[in-house]
Amino acid sequence: MSAGDIDYGFTGYEPDLGGMTQAEVMGRGRIHQLIDDETVALMEGRVRKAGVLERLQAWRDEDAVAFSIGGRPSLISERAMITGMLLLAKEGSAMFMTNLRDIFMFRLSDASRALLNLEAPHSAFVGHIGEKARWYSNTTRAFQRMNDLMDPFPQERHRGKTYAEIQEILRTHDIQLEESRKQRLDEFSKLMLVMTFNEQSRPIRRASKKIDLSFDQTFVGTPTTKGYSRKNLARRVAEEAKVQEKKTLKPGPVDAFAGWHVSSGPRTDAAKGQVDLTTPDRKASTDEYRWGWEINIAVRVDSEEPGKHRFPALAVAATMSLPNVRVAEEAVSLMRSAKTLGLEPGVADADKQYFANSLPERLHHDAREEGFEASTDYRIDRLGPQGGDHGALYIEGGTYCPGTPESLQYATKELHGGLIDTETYRERIKSRKAFQLHVKEKADAKGRVVLRCPALGPSPTVTCPLRELLKTVTDKTRPGVESDDLPDFADKICSQHSVSFDTAKNIRQAQAFEYGTKEWDEFHTHARNSIESLNEQIKSGGTEDIESATRRRVRGFGAAQIIVTILLTNFNLRKIAAFISDKIKEEAKRQSNGEPVVRTVRRRDREFYNPYTDTYPPGVARPDKAKPPTTDETGGPPLRT
Structure with a gap:
């Protein structure tokens, strides 16, 4: 019989293992280490906590045909499959079905098998190849049963297609x-x-x-x-x-x-x-x-x-x-x-x-x-003014006065174009904030928000020639709208006390933080x-x-x-x-009041004399030792002992 024809399941054949053990042969060169019961129980508990087992069963019931003749119960459950996969992931092993099979066959104690409701495999060396093939098939089928419930694109995948x-x-x-x-x-x-x-x-x-x-x-x-x-x-x-x-x-x-x-x-x-x-x-x-x-x-x-x-x-x-x-x-x-x-x-x-x-x-x-x-971030073609409503301008997520200076409107474009530096840009963004319309009433259920001119209200942020007659606060200097920047036609935002804006029209530009500011960045x-x-x-x-x-x-x-x-x-x-x-490390440093951690001296270095190096523990004075005699009592060289 050639080596390729060897059948390890035939009881009459006794292979010569040489210096290899049966465990190495069964593991194809690997020695399977037992996974401790505590780790298995931890992963199994997390699978149950997730609630996926109930959902898998619900989906199975949903897909079940009206009539079934039944069949043998599954050897490996979804609970065991997901637990085994978590164990593989925890130790950094590849997600191969062979590795999962090896966990079920070789790496679980009797207690862990009972927890996962797995039967014990036949552990005899003779016939182990057929046993491994059986467990591999059962592991693969268990995974595919779970996969079949969720795969959006079912198809045959065993070979290349035309x-x-x-x-x-x-x-x-x-x-x-x-x-x-x-x-x-x-x-x-x-x-x-x-x-x-x-x-x-x-x-x-x-x-x-x-x-x-x-x-x-x-x-x-x-x-x-x-x-x-x-x-x-x-x-x-x-x-x-x-x-x-x-x-x-x-x-x-x-x-x-x-x-x-x-x-x-x-x-x-x-x-x-x-x-x-x-x-x-x-x-x-x-x-x-x-x-x-x-x-x-x-x-x-x-x-x-x-x-x-x-x-x-x-x-x-x-x-x-x-x-x-x-x-x-x-x-x-x-x-x-x-x-x-x-x-x-x-x-x-x-x-x-x-x-x-x-x-x-x-x-x-x-x-x-x-x-x-x-x-x-914005696309380059959406920087600067992007239309507007009621005379106001939509600029990078905000709604601004039509009299906002152009240097402030196009600040971001000039930054990207290399015309100004970051420091200048930040100053312009800060200055532009004053020209942003004020919120008078927050957005309602239909997404409409009431805004008003920044030169109006109890806390105006700019001054404007069109609003001079309505100005009531003069307690501090504010940036002003220049006459040259005034719109040719005074739309609602310049002629009414407040205007209702549809937030949906500027939703593509709206952001949680004002674009370009340090907070946004x-x-x-x-x-x-x-x-x-x-x-x-x-x-x-x-x-x-x-x-x-x-x-x-x-x-x-x-x-x-x-x-x-x-x-x-x-x-x-x-x-x-x-x-x-x-966090534990940080807390330990805090408790030591920020003092550097003193490295611990080994006990043998603290307490023992090393005769090989002739050294003593730190801080221990070296005792005076009498020098050995250079001759014996007869005047000759010292004896060798």
């Missing part, structure tokens, strides 16, 4: 099923991340009564990297049809539902019903496009005391989506998920891909409806640094390594989001532990 097959998969895709399963996936992610948030102590959770967010997308690769573009899919199908011998066709993509992530260059944001036509440019570098998905993550930030580290920067909401598709809507989903933490909505910060680029009906209106105020910088830091920590090279698919080989959109959710859960738990550890 472009004609890809086209047929897209044609028969169930949009309604996609939407319902996508909601389930996002709820799974939400429940797991909310659980981690609640693992913090109440003082940390409530360090701020508001939940401020900073969100962004980051790339998640697919296990198979060959992609396609819907822009040229029809052409490729036509080219395939001309091939006579179909067996000669090269294998095509596996995942029909993924897309091209644009690493550099312009990005699109396809709305519902639109098709993403992004395709790699052959003239450009191949590194500019990668085939996969996007993970949308919101991190908790602090708008009240930015950068003070009052709480850990946790991923408080996450969803997954196709690249270049419904970017704005995914941001709204993040805000809705974050509201379930039980805190008041605060400020939502993002880069130019979001508030600065999206249509108000896709992002801004929903964000305001959810209670969040925007914070963002501090928060926006803190928020962007927080999300970029989180992305860097969880991407390639880190403990979670969500970007690379080399540590998660299960194919498909649903499987990827489930695994990434588990990794984000572990990331949050690590961040909480590190935050508490840092």
Whole structure:
């Protein structure tokens, strides 16, 4: 019998192991370390706290057919699966089904098996290969049963497809099923991340009564990297049809539902019903496009005391989506998920891909409806005056007097153009504040706010020739509207005591903090640094390594989001532990009144004489020692002993 024909399940065969042990052979070179019962119980308890098990059962009941003949009970439950995945994430192991199988087979004590309701595997060396195959199949099926409840894009993924097959998969895709399963996936992610948030102590959770967010997308690769573009899919199908011998066709993509992530260059944001036509440019570098998905993550930030580290920067909401598709809507989903933490909505910060680029009906209106105020940078073409109403000017989120000096109106453009420095810019922004219209009545339920001229009211901030007769306060010097800056036609804001403005007309520019001020800059910088830091920590090279698919080989959109959710859960738990550890260090320093910590001297150095080095403990005087004689009593050299 050749080595390739050896059957370890045949009891008559006794392999020669040489210097290898049976445990090493069964572990294929690894020695499986037992996971302590306390850690298993901790992870299992967190799974139950999250509430995902009840939701999985509800979804299973929802999908169940009216009549079923039943079957054998599952060997591995969802509770055991999610617990095992959390254990893998905690120790930094790859999310392979083989690693999960090894946990169930070799790394749990009898008590932990009983906790997870797992049967004991056959531990005999003879026949272990068949036993491992059985447990691997059961582990894989258990994961897929869970995945099938939430996968928005079910398809066969065992082999590469022809472009004609890809086209047929897209044609028969169930949009309604996609939407319902996508909601389930996002709820799974939400429940797991909310659980981690609640693992913090109440003082940390409530360090701020508001939940401020900073969100962004980051790339998640697919296990198979060959992609396609819907822009040229029809052409490729036509080219395939001309091939006579179909067996000669090269294998095509596996995942029909993924897309091209644009690493550099312009990005699109396809709305519902639109098709993403992004395709790699052959003239450009191949590194500019990668085939996969996007993970949308919101991190908790602090708008009240930015950068003070009052709480850990946790991923408080996450969803997954196709690249270049419904970017704005995914941001709204993040805000809705974050509201379930039980805190008041605060400020939502993002880069130019979001508030600065999206249509108000896709992002801004929903964000305001959810209670969040925007914070963002502006596109260069939206700096300076952007129209207005009733004679007033809309400038970078604020509503200003039509007589505002042009040097103040275009201050930001001049900064970007290099005409003024930052110090001059800040002074102009500060001066421009005086020309902003005053709020007389806050916005009502329909979004209408009553504003008045800054030269009117009990606390006017400017003087104006058109309002001289109404001036009642002369207690201090104020900036004035020059005659040359007065509008040719005095509209309502210049002729009435107050005017009602529709906030929806300026919602695209509105911000939580006045743009360009030190307050805006501090928060926006803190928020962007927080999300970029989180992305860097969880991407390639880190403990979670969500970007690379080399540590998660299960194919498909649903499987990827489930695994990434588990990794984000572990990331949050690590961040909480590190935050508490840092606080303990700070408290220890405070209690020592800021004095430097004295390094402890080892006991052997404190108390013992070292004959090898002939040294004594610090502070111990060296005793005088008599010099050895140079000769013996006979006058000869000393004896050797």
